[in-house]
Amino acid sequence: MKFAIYRGERYACNIRNRKIRLKSREKKSGFTELIDLEGNVHSDIFIKEVSDRKVEDVYELTHEAIFKGVTFQTSGIGKHTLDEGELLLLSDNLQDISTHNFFREDKFVCHKNVALEEIDALIEMKNHILRFRRKGLVTTRVNPSYINDYLKQLLQ
Known part of the structure; x- marks a missing residue:
């Protein structure tokens, strides 16, 4: 599982081409309903794409x-x-x-x-990724x- 901290809140996320897609179950400012690859609208999942410079942390959790x-x-x-x-x-x-x-x-x-x-x-293992890699494993x-x-x- 990957997570990003954005504006002080933790979001599950996906990363593609250094863009971070935040996911939320709540409608928040700037988030839109998820439309999957088949064109289905998911009214219970909201997403927002941001650059890695806009987030405070990104890590993979195992x-x-x-x-x-x-x-x-x-x-x-x-x-x-x-x-x-x-x-x-x-x-x-x-x-x-x-x-x-x-x-x-x-x-x-x-x-x-x-x-x-x-x-x-x-044991939670938080492995920081992208530009946060220097924080290492916590x-x-x-x-x-x-x-x-x-x-x-x-x-x-």
Whole structure:
């Protein structure tokens, strides 16, 4: 997931040719309804295209999860994560099949859906991009009692 900070607010975004397309669920000044490639108008998604000079920050957000004291990659954090109360963990260590009851996905990857309540911590990894690259990678630990609130705020 990519995000941009524009006028003090965080927006999900896409980047194309150094132009940043901000997305919002609310109609805001300068934002227009999204028209997809097939010409369909989406009255619940609003967009605004700005140059990278108009934003205060741009970063890509990824996550890891600590489960039973071990750090795992996560996959596909979205609305379904809150709806189902689960997080998909990934591992390339096939020993996790026997030690943590993971399922083999292919020759080199195994996975497991874990209830959010079983997660020891969620690690937010904010990797700054474009002209903000010099800020590097910033990690933040989200403790178990705050994971649901963090995800609600992230996914709104």
